[in-house]
Amino acid sequence: MTDLLGDMRRTHNCCDLTTAQVGQEVVLMGWVQTRRDHGGVIFVDLRDRTGIAQVVFSPEVNTEVHEKAHAVRSEFVLGIRGTVAARPDDMINDKMVTGAIEVNVDELRILNRAVTPPFAVEDDIEVGENIRLKNRHIDLRRPRYQKNIIARHQATQAVRGYLNSKGFLDIETPFLTKSTPEGARDYLVPSRVNQGLFYALPQSPQLFKQLLMMSGFDRYYQIVKCFRDEDLRADRQPEFTQIDMELSFVGEEEIMAIAEGMVSKVFKDVLGVDVKAPFEHLLYADAMDRYGLDKPDLRFDMELKDVSSIVETSGFKVFADVVKKGGMVKALNAKGCIDFSRKEIDDLTKFVSIYRAKGLAWIKVKENEWQSPIAKFFTDDEKKALAERIGMEPGDLIFFVADQPKVVNESLGNLRNHLAEKLGLINKDEFRFVWVTHFPLFEYDETEKRYQSLHHPFTAPLEEDYQHIETDPLKLRSRAYDLVLNGSEIGGGSIRIHDRAIQERMFSALGMDKEEYEEKFGFLLDALESGAPPHGGIAFGLDRLVMILCGMPSIRDVIAFPKTQKASCMLTDAPSEAGTAQLNELALRIKKIES
Incomplete structure (x- = not known):
């Protein structure tokens, strides 16, 4: 296959160029945003992920190259070599980062041609979401979405840098694990080598991060994919990303302080905004009394x-x-x-x-x-x-x-x-954080006719409420805390139960008999007896946090390849049917359900 690049190698990104490079030879590569033919001189706005630079094809510079440029169209991929020149004063574009310069092209390579895109690669046009997601690779070329994905990268780098500086270890936990449904439905994965048995994709790394505390890794974090097979909304996806952390030998205040420092670092690095810490605190009961919701907007x-x-x-x-x-x-x-x-x-x-x-x-x-x-x-x-x-x-x-x-x-x-x-x-420019604390530990499910954990069954109750575990579970308050920003919960965590006897009492209050909780959580109960330290943690929804940072209405706008509200990928047509051979290997048979 011909190497179209040959000896041409990119020297600059489009937005690297300023008047400081005037007179220099540069090589740029990117996509054609627009092409304009002005009476013999052809102007092309060349775009890469950093932005746009205007490149000029003039017969006075190179006749052959100028003739070749007549074939160039929108979204063609180009490599150009040329000399940076200052624009005439009356041609300066103050709205562009590179508006004071242009590049006079001496060499052009058309690296790939493109069919007419289904929509223009511009921010200010309205495109139906189905069309966007079907052509997500083109949608992501638009400046708005490029900025969103870059902001997501900046946020994760800020998180890693901050937590690394606080002595945390980035430790991976398994994706193929045991199904312990306690809320949303699990995604199940059939095992070929253990026919008839299934793994589950994790709804969170909750149990493994607690086990890491019992293993002596007293500060863990992970930026991790999680999976929930639930009905979707604008701020939910079947697969989503958490900033997950767990700490040993701490109480609520230490965890909150670390979380506040991390969030402050993210806002500073991504937006250049200083947020004031410590954040306000609000009891769950007061939040419900005054605002009706456990994630109040205090703006x-x-x-x-x-x-x-x-x-x-x-x-x-x-x-x-x-x-x-x-x-x-x-x-x-x-x-x-x-x-x-x-x-x-x-x-x-x-x-x-x-x-x-x-x-x-x-x-x-x-x-x-x-x-x-x-x-x-x-x-x-x-x-x-x-x-x-x-x-x-x-x-x-x-x-x-x-x-x-x-x-x-x-x-x-x-x-x-x-x-x-x-x-x-x-005020859309204001960021109001508030910790909501002392949630109820349980709620009563009228459909199931039993108690359910408001967060998860490993959350510790307030010590003064232990007396109510068997007699009146709805009186139990938890050592849980959610961080709310502008009416959206961006993080939630709790101090965990680290005593086997108390954990068993929690399971019993949830209506599990000993056989059931031993079958589901026996490994955790055994670990709690092996010398479990007091521990707690918190998890942040990265997608939702970046959505707020970017001022977007949906987390789909800050995920590179999101699913629709029906949990499908329009770009790749997933999910799709499995072949007969695959199903036979897994000892599975599909039962068609009449709609």
Whole structure:
């Protein structure tokens, strides 16, 4: 095969060139962004991952090369040799890094031709996501996505450099492991040499990193792929990347301090932004009470107010009955929004119904009266108490939801975020971090009719709550902590259980009998008896962190080759059917399910 490069070797990237190189001979290589023929002189914007440089084909420099350049089209791959020249003053482009120079070409090599791309390699054009993902190799040429992938690289380098400096060891853990489903579904991998048996791809390295602590590697980290076979959203993928770490002989405060230092390093290296540490702390109970969500966005106010005690004896039976049945009523004050139309309010009612709210009561606060279908049901004393609790002022629009606490909090918490976006209350240039701590250890699953771990079953409870393990598991609070940034959870961790007896009590509280937890986790229980140190850790979602750093709406925008919401790769058409020979080797037979 002919070596098209020959003796031509790249000397500079496109954006390396400045007026300092004027008069120098350079060799550039890249793709044709645009080609313009200006009355005999051909201008080409040559693009590589660093940016664009203008190269000029003139018959006065080289007639043969100029003639050859007539064949050049968009996305052709070129190698050029030429001399850097200063642009005339009236041709300087201040919007380009290389806008003060151009390269007069003396040698051209067309390294590869290209068919017309399905869309222009430009940021400011709208392209359907399916088309983008089917042609991801072209999509990734666009400057926006090149910057995103470079930012991801910078973030991982900042993480590695910081953790290495703190004495951590980068240790790999297995991808083929045992299925221990405790939440999302596992991806299963059939074993050929052990027919009928299956590996699972790890949802996280949780158990192995704890075992590393028991092995004496007291500071571990890994930037690692994890896998969950679950329904997808804009911020979820079937395979995702974690910044995973575990430490021995530490408490919550030391882990949080290291995590804050790492995050600060990432923001400084990638964005040049100084973030203030230590970060704010918020108890889970307070987060739910004030914001309705365990990942509150603190860039704006608008806190929820519990008015259950005021309305439980009111004449408005909808509110009173809910409170009597153990539910709650909360209010959200949309300051200055009295002019919302009935249609806008109806649209907000539909919005909260997504979170199972059965309705959205409202009051418009005027100078001397309340305008609302429910105003007549409250006494003057109740109105006064509501006004004080909610901070009502003329011009405000108050929303109420009455239901079980989970529904009320989710409905109004998400409505709070929705209204802040609608009203322009969010400073997009602000980064507000908050640690949310003391989560419940368990939640009750009505479908399964059993308790489930809110995080995972290896999280230690607060010592003062041990007494509730057998008698009232929902009273258990955990030594867990999530780091929230601008309303998104970017990291979560906990202090782990390092005592076998307590771990067995946790498994029992989750409804496992001894035979079940020995079969699933016997290796961990044995390791806990071998001299397990106190330990804890945290994992950050790299994809979500980079998404926020780059200001992107979806983690698919910061992953080189993401899956769709149906967990498929449109570029390679994965997943695909396996051949009969492969299935026979694995002793598998496919059962077609009628749709």
